[in-house]
Amino acid sequence: MKVAVGTKNKAKVGAVEAIVKQFFPEATVESIDVPSDVSVQPFSNEETRQGAINRARNAMMKTNADITFGLEGGVDEIEGTMYCCNWGAVNLKDGTVIASSGAQFALPEEIARELRVGMELGPVMDVYTNIENIRQHQGAVGIFTHNLIDRKAMFEHIVKLLVGQVLFKMSKEQKEEM
Ligand SMILES: O=P(O)(O)OP(=O)(O)OP(=O)(O)OC[C@H]1O[C@@H](n2cnc3c(O)ncnc32)[C@H](O)[C@@H]1O
Numbered sequence: 001m002k003v004a005v006g007t008k009n010k011a012k013v014g015a016v017e018a019i020v021k022q023f024f025p026e027a028t029v030e031s032i033d034v035p036s037d038v039s040v041q042p043f044s045n046e047e048t049r050q051g052a053i054n055r056a057r058n059a060m061m062k063t064n065a066d067i068t069f070g071l072e073g074g075v076d077e078i079e080g081t082m083y084c085c086n087w088g089a090v091n092l093k094d095g096t097v098i099a100s101s102g103a104q105f106a107l108p109e110e111i112a113r114e115l116r117v118g119m120e121l122g123p124v125m126d127v128y129t130n131i132e133n134i135r136q137h138q139g140a141v142g143i144f145t146h147n148l149i150d151r152k153a154m155f156e157h158i159v160k161l162l163v164g165q166v167l168f169k170m171s172k173e174q175k176e177e178m
């Protein structure tokens with residue numbers, strides 16, 4: 001089985017590799033940079049979900065994979081607090097698309113303020129932590145959870161939700177065939 005993920009981000013690719021190897025040990029995982037076709041900094045759950053779906057669909061169009069994943073990070077404001085939100089989507093060869101959301105956690109007001117004036121979370125976090133390219137490593141989630149949860153682990157949870165739903169679909173179809 002061939003799996004592809006629509007990004008070159010190490011935290012995201014690592015998450016897909018870890019979960020896919022666990023449940024489909026024979027699968028190969030290819031990473032490919034594809035457009036999310038949403039803003040570089042999505043500003044709602046809806047837009048972040050759409051980015052994940054677009055990445056999964058674009059990876060399906062650009063590879064010959066059987067299953068493709070798209071993972072997207074964004075922010076959403078609720079009652080004046082800005083939350084980092086995370087979404088994933090899986091696309092199957094038969095056209096099925098399943099999206100699921102993952103962890104959401106609050107960003108400090110000093111970070112939120114920068115995003116409201118048009119900055120991207122990645123570069124803002126690099127300046128805040130003095131760590132280069134933190135988005136490919138522990139991410140904002142690592143920093144604001146005292147490294148209890150890093151960005152790869154956060155995306156692993158989403159990929160597991162997606163793989164689980166694919167396995168549910170496959171077993172349901174098998175039963176219907178019998
Ligand atoms: O190469 P891609 O796949 O685009 O990876 P990315 O790190 O840019 O990730 P997203 O596009 O999904 O995230 C949208 C924006 O939010 C930033 N971001 C999201 N979650 C983050 C995190 O945990 N730590 C740092 N930056 C984060 C990210 O850097 C972008 O500026």
Ligand SMILES: [Mg+2]
Pocket residue numbers: 040
């Ligand atoms: Mg990006």
